[in-house]
Amino acid sequence: MTEPLLRVRDLKTYFVTEQGSGTARAVDGVSFDVYPGETLGVVGESGCGKTVTSLSILRLIPEPPGHIRPGSFIEFEGRNLLTLAPKELRAVRGNRIAMIFQEPMTSLNPVFTVGHQIAEAAIVHQSLSRRAARARAIEMLTLVGIPDPGERVDHYPHQMSGGMRQRVMIAMALICHPQLLIADEPTTALDVTIQAQILELLDRLQRELGMAVMLITHDLGVVAGSADRVVVMYAGQVVEQASTGELFARPLHPYTEGLLASVPRLDTRVSQVRGRLHSIPGQVPAATSWPAGCRFHPRCPYAWDRCAVEEPPLLDSAGAEAGTHTVRCWLLTEPERRERHP
Amino acid sequence: MTPAPLVQVDGLVKRFPGERGLFGLGRARRTVRAVDGVSFAIAAGQTLGLVGESGCGKSTVGRTILRLIEPDAGRVTLGGADVVALGGRELRALRRRMQIVFQDPYGSLNPRMTVQQTLAEPLAIHRLATGLEAKRRVAALLDEVGLDPAFAAAYPHELSGGQRQRVGIARALSVEPQFLVLDEPVSALDVSVQAQVLNLLADLQRKRRLTYLFIAHDLAVVKHIADDVAVMYLGKIVERAPATGLYAGPRHPYTTSLLSAVPVPDPKAQRQRIVLQGEVPSPASPPAGCPFHPRCPHPRKNERCRTEPPALREVATGQFAACHFAEQPM
Numbered sequence: 001m002t003e004p005l006l007r008v009r010d011l012k013t014y015f016v017t018e019q020g021s022g023t024a025r026a027v028d029g030v031s032f033d034v035y036p037g038e039t040l041g042v043v044g045e046s047g048c049g050k051t052v053t054s055l056s057i058l059r060l061i062p063e064p065p066g067h068i069r070p071g072s073f074i075e076f077e078g079r080n081l082l083t084l085a086p087k088e089l090r091a092v093r094g095n096r097i098a099m100i101f102q103e104p105m106t107s108l109n110p111v112f113t114v115g116h117q118i119a120e121a122a123i124v125h126q127s128l129s130r131r132a133a134r135a136r137a138i139e140m141l142t143l144v145g146i147p148d149p150g151e152r153v154d155h156y157p158h159q160m161s162g163g164m165r166q167r168v169m170i171a172m173a174l175i176c177h178p179q180l181l182i183a184d185e186p187t188t189a190l191d192v193t194i195q196a197q198i199l200e201l202l203d204r205l206q207r208e209l210g211m212a213v214m215l216i217t218h219d220l221g222v223v224a225g226s227a228d229r230v231v232v233m234y235a236g237q238v239v240e241q242a243s244t245g246e247l248f249a250r251p252l253h254p255y256t257e258g259l260l261a262s263v264p265r266l267d268t269r270v271s272q273v274r275g276r277l278h279s280i281p282g283q284v285p286a287a288t289s290w291p292a293g294c295r296f297h298p299r300c301p302y303a304w305d306r307c308a309v310e311e312p313p314l315l316d317s318a319g320a321e322a323g324t325h326t327v328r329c330w331l332l333t334e335p336e337r338r339e340r341h342p
Numbered sequence: 343m344t345p346a347p348l349v350q351v352d353g354l355v356k357r358f359p360g361e362r363g364l365f366g367l368g369r370a371r372r373t374v375r376a377v378d379g380v381s382f383a384i385a386a387g388q389t390l391g392l393v394g395e396s397g398c399g400k401s402t403v404g405r406t407i408l409r410l411i412e413p414d415a416g417r418v419t420l421g422g423a424d425v426v427a428l429g430g431r432e433l434r435a436l437r438r439r440m441q442i443v444f445q446d447p448y449g450s451l452n453p454r455m456t457v458q459q460t461l462a463e464p465l466a467i468h469r470l471a472t473g474l475e476a477k478r479r480v481a482a483l484l485d486e487v488g489l490d491p492a493f494a495a496a497y498p499h500e501l502s503g504g505q506r507q508r509v510g511i512a513r514a515l516s517v518e519p520q521f522l523v524l525d526e527p528v529s530a531l532d533v534s535v536q537a538q539v540l541n542l543l544a545d546l547q548r549k550r551r552l553t554y555l556f557i558a559h560d561l562a563v564v565k566h567i568a569d570d571v572a573v574m575y576l577g578k579i580v581e582r583a584p585a586t587g588l589y590a591g592p593r594h595p596y597t598t599s600l601l602s603a604v605p606v607p608d609p610k611a612q613r614q615r616i617v618l619q620g621e622v623p624s625p626a627s628p629p630a631g632c633p634f635h636p637r638c639p640h641p642r643k644n645e646r647c648r649t650e651p652p653a654l655r656e657v658a659t660g661q662f663a664a665c666h667f668a669e670q671p672m
Contacts (some may be wrong), residue, residue: 045532046503161621162396191395191559193618196603200617218532221605244609260607262537264562266589267606276544277566279537283502 004033005179005212006057006076012069013049013056017288024287026052026066028236031314034180039206039213041227041244043220045259047284048233050216054182057081058093077179095125098173100166102185108157108165114141115153118172125176140171145201163194170201177209184216199226220263224248232256235285235295238314242325252317252327254300255280294330302341306330347383348553349407349521354380354416356399356406360626372626376402378577380416384570386520389547389554391568391585393561393600395622399577400557404523407555408440409433420521438468441514445526447506451498457484457509458494464516483512488542504535511542521553528563540566561604565589573597576625576633579654583661591671593663595640598672616672632666642667 013027119133141149187195240253261278297307317325356377418425444450481491487508572582581594635647657668
């Protein structure tokens with residue numbers, strides 16, 4: 001089996017809260033791998049720690065109030081990113097690992113032309129001349145499907161629509177041919193027809209450029225269509241990890257199961273969907289006070305006394321090869337409890 | 343036999359003056375026809391889902407019906423009362439019967455008011471209750487939307503998004519309206535919370551016999567709550583039908599494309615995704631002919647589409663579409 005491109009082990013990113021009311025354990029012991037050329041979907045709701053995880057990989061966590069705890073480990077191309085000197089880190093950021101954000105409106109600088117912003121990385125990392133970098137910028141705009149790239153290169157962000165801006169962000173991220181692209185909710189701010197365009201574009205570019213993509217999203221539909229493997233996060237932890245096909249066919253964590261059942265779906269008949277949607281009772285707990293035991297137990301329909309006191313580790317699913325489908329739930333040790341549940 | 347409509351909208355038009363250049367100088371740009379002749383009816387106790395992408399005019403329709411924005415033309419009636427013609431005291435009395443819930447549960451609650459104050463204000467304005475009676479009603483409202491009455495003392499920043507949206511719903515319900523405009527009420531919420539709020543809206547509708555105009559961009563959400571669906575594009579309704587008909591057999595190529603673009607949470611789903619080219623044109627200069635023709639993927643698209651605007655016409659029982667080729671859908 002190929003070596004992972006990125007290995008995250010026991011990542012803990014904590015924040016000291018403003019009121020001094022304690023420490024928010026936003027990411028609390030997260031481990032996963034990203035393999036070359038694959039798309040890893042990272043799914044979860046607000047506050048589950050998915051964005052903090054991605055910012056930690058590039059060490060973009062503001063310190064203070066945040067800090068990555070000792071013992072955390074992020075290995076990329078054989079080096080621990082957490083111990084790199086600032087200069088070495090800069091050679092990775094935007095070059096070997098690139099990132100695109102949810103808000104194409106606020107992540108572009110309004111006072112520079114898009115060409116200037118796309119070319120910047122090529123000037124910094126590849127020491128291209130301004131003229132060569134501009135030519136590369138035009139090439140990139142063509143690659144991401146922006147019409148009239150020769151003209152658009154001199155436009156400012158405000159002259160473009162949301163979808164066009166996201167294309168510019170992608171062009172900017174890919175100009176140095178990164179090995180890993182971290183896409184944090186890249187289509188959430190876009191209309192559904194534009195979302196379809198951007199997802200198709202990312203798909204095509206990944207195939208053409210052979211890069212790995214870490215796709216962070218709250219949308220299970222986006223994951224189902226784009227990811228090879230999926231990591232589900234809840235309350236700062238990974239609660240389930242499997243290949244996309246396996247996860248959707250056999251969701252084993254009660255949270256994953258509940259999440260899948262809560263999604264309003266188009267692929268059912270109207271007569272079947274009218275009526276109540278499944279919903280997960282309660283709400284996501286605060287990062288300053290995760291529940292004891294299993295963090296999902298207060299909302300879990302199957303929970304029993306053990307769940308309230310003892311935190312489950314990631315366990316292997318019985319039917320799958322070790323490590324291919326792991327679940328943080330005691331039900332895996334007592335599967336008959338699931339059957340008994342009405 | 344469908345019941346008589348509670349809400350009737352005919353030929354609604356809203357134009358916004360074009361923006362001027364920097365600092366308000368220069369010649370005004372062309373007028374934007376945000377809502378361009380929209381008509382529909384909603385029967386009492388039913389839900390119409392109004393769907394479309396950003397800038398299609400769906401929110402403007404909702405606000406114009408309530409006269410939060412003044413319409414330029416058209417007729418709106420609520421239970422026979424003419425919403426557009428009324429003014430002053432009569433309009434205020436009518437407002438009691440129609441309320442709105444906004445998308446952003448963060449921006450639509452006053453951060454300096456407790457939940458109690460927020461919910462008691464409409465009661466005071468409409469002289470429904472004060473003092474102890476107001477307190478009692480607020481507690482009952484909170485209970486009805488699934489919040490502990492202890493939340494009455496809380497400020498919005500102490501609440502989660504889902505809890506705030508419940509307060510927004512309670513505020514709309516406080517004056518006991520018949521008709522609610524729900525403007526993207528669950529778009530800002532997480533999936534698990536979204537399902538809770540959709541269920542709450544369905545329960546309230548049954549219990550109070552409410553009539554909803556449910557505005558959303560998400561066709562899957564609308565499928566769960568709407569009896570009828572209207573799809574808007576560039577200020578016009580391009581398709582309107584009972585939900586069963588629209589989802590099973592869309593007649594307008596824009597509806598078909600929208601449906602195919604919604605990601606389905608099933609990796610095995612073999613769907614033919616139609617990826618529309620280009621973006622929605624500016625409503626200040628909509629294309630001639632059919633407004634959708636520059637992006638239309640219909641194989642039969644021809645010269646007629648570029649010159650002759652298609653009328654919204656009935657192509658199947660109760661199903662209306664504005665397409666020259668609605669009889670041969672994609």
